[in-house]
Amino acid sequence: xxxxxxxxxxxxxxxxxxxxxxxxxxxxxxxxxxxxxxxxxxxxxxxxxxxxxxxxxxxxxxxxxxxxxxxxxxxxxxxxxxxxxxxxxxxxxxxxxxxxxxxxxxxxxxxxxxxxxxxxxxxxxxxxxxxxxxxxxxxxxxxxxxxxxxxxxxxxxxxxxxxxxxxxxxxxxxxxxxxxxxxxxxxxxxxxxxxxxxxxxxxxxxxxxxxxxxxxxxxxxxxxxxxxxxxxxxxxxxxxxxxxxxxxxxxxxxxxxxxxxxxxxxxxxxxxxxxxxxxxxxxxxxxxxxxxxxxxxxxxxxxxxxxxxxxxxxxxxxxxxxxxxxxxxxxxxxxxxxxxx
DNA sequence: AATTCGGGGAC
DNA sequence: GTCCCAGAATT
Numbered sequence: 001x002x003x004x005x006x007x008x009x010x011x012x013x014x015x016x017x018x019x020x021x022x023x024x025x026x027x028x029x030x031x032x033x034x035x036x037x038x039x040x041x042x043x044x045x046x047x048x049x050x051x052x053x054x055x056x057x058x059x060x061x062x063x064x065x066x067x068x069x070x071x072x073x074x075x076x077x078x079x080x081x082x083x084x085x086x087x088x089x090x091x092x093x094x095x096x097x098x099x100x101x102x103x104x105x106x107x108x109x110x111x112x113x114x115x116x117x118x119x120x121x122x123x124x125x126x127x128x129x130x131x132x133x134x135x136x137x138x139x140x141x142x143x144x145x146x147x148x149x150x151x152x153x154x155x156x157x158x159x160x161x162x163x164x165x166x167x168x169x170x171x172x173x174x175x176x177x178x179x180x181x182x183x184x185x186x187x188x189x190x191x192x193x194x195x196x197x198x199x200x201x202x203x204x205x206x207x208x209x210x211x212x213x214x215x216x217x218x219x220x221x222x223x224x225x226x227x228x229x230x231x232x233x234x235x236x237x238x239x240x241x242x243x244x245x246x247x248x249x250x251x252x253x254x255x256x257x258x259x260x261x262x263x264x265x266x267x268x269x270x271x272x273x274x275x276x277x278x279x280x281x282x283x284x285x286x287x288x289x290x291x292x293x294x295x296x297x298x299x300x301x302x303x304x305x306x307x308x309x310x311x312x313x314x315x316x317x318x319x320x321x322x323x324x325x326x327x328x329x330x331x332x333x334x335x336x337x338x339x340x341x
Numbered sequence: 342a343a344t345t346c347g348g349g350g351a352c
Numbered sequence: 353g354t355c356c357c358a359g360a361a362t363t
Contacts, residue, residue: 037358044349044357078347081361115360135358155342182358191356192352220342 003145003168004204005177011200012180017042017187020049027101027126028059031111034118035082042186048077060099063090085113103127116162125175132165133178134158137185142168143217144189144207151220229300230260235318236307242318259318 016022019042021033032052036045051073056062062070067087074083089111093101102108104127108119116134123129132138139152142164150157170177188195196208207213235242235258243256 034358039346039357039359040348041350041357076348078349079359081346082359085360113360117359121358133358136356137358179358186358 002204004201005168005170007200008180008184009170009173009176012176012183015187016179016183020046020053025126027103027122029053030126031101031108031114031118031122032086034121035086035113036077038082038118039079040077045077048073059090059093059101062087063094082113085111088112089114101126105129105131116158121178124178128174130166130169130171130174132162132169132174133182134162134165135182135185137182137189138165138178139217140191141181141185141189141201144194144213145201145205147206147210147212147216149216149218152217153219157218227298227300229263230302231263232258232260232301232303234258234303234305236305236323237320239323240320241323243321244317244319256319256321 021029024030024033033045033049036049036052052062055069055073056065065087067084070083070087071080074080077083092111093099102111103123105119105123108114108122109116111119114122118133120129120131120133121135123131124133139161142148142161143152146164148160148164150160152158152161165181184199184201188199194213196202196205196213199205199208202208205213207216233242242259244259245256
């Protein structure tokens with residue numbers, strides 16, 4: 001399987017969009033455009049690029065500007081650490097590179113906010129270095145063309161697609177080739193409705209020939225958020241509080257929590273507490289607090305408070321700890337203040 | 342390996 | 353609502 005790089009470049013030469021940074025060779029301007037366009041659509045970044053070039057015509061202008069002026073120009077674009085890293089890198093170039101923009105991939109990588117993609121883009125477009133710039137567009141084009149199923153957000157996938165992109169790269173026109181791949185992904189090889197009949201790679205695209213291009217690219221499946229429901233018992237005897245040690249293979253493993261019982265949704269909303277009530281202790285039920293969000297779990301709680309000297313007698317397997325030693329309970333912080341009551 | 346950082350457009 | 357965008361830094 002060989003990649004028709006010439007078809008792609010011919011298409012790019014005649015069909016490429018006219019963008020503010022097209023044909024630009026100044027590495028500073030290329031870098032500026034690439035950082036602005038990180039996770040950002042061309043239409044959204046367009047005016048920001050124009051404004052930045054006008055406000056800071058040179059690296060030194062950017063390096064010496066007051067930070068709030070930089071951030072103000074960035075306002076509304078999002079990912080604001082990009083703006084801070086941008087100026088930090090400009091100051092680094094002034095202080096440690098004699099004001100000369102780094103001209104190799106490995107040196108560009110040293111700049112804050114410049115990762116694999118941006119270093120490759122600047123090195124290839126401004127200096128003609130033969131390194132493939134792999135962004136979201138390139139993942140899509142390559143995975144469809146070669147029908148590569150490896151997840152693009154996995155460590156293996158990133159390595160594999162970088163190798164593949166470097167292999168198909170036209171080393172005589174590295175900058176144009178990288179831009180052509182991205183241009184194709186942005187205007188033809190679209191995520192939902194690719195315009196295959198207008199694609200210069202159509203006749204050799206494996207995804208098109210197998211009619212399964214929409215199965216690519218592949219991503220690691222993201223786990224669904226699971227709802228879990230707990231009754232939480234705050235048992236207080238004298239100045240001691242009952243806790244239990246969490247077992248492994250679940251949240252808070254190895255940590256102490258209040259005794260709690262996990263229920264399904266139905267029982268969570270209609271609790272049965274006959275056993276506890278017959279012992280004559282006063283039960284105080286809180287309102288259901290706001291759910292606590294973990295990475296892939298949403299935890300719902302109802303808290304019950306008991307107090308009484310003999311309460312320790314009716315519970316087994318509890319560890320009683322001094323109340324003052326319970327500052328590090330692995331519970332949602334908003335609930336901890338109840339401990340002091 | 343998983344998470345965070347953002348605003349916006351397409352569907 | 354979901355997905356994606358010319359990704360990188362942090363944990």
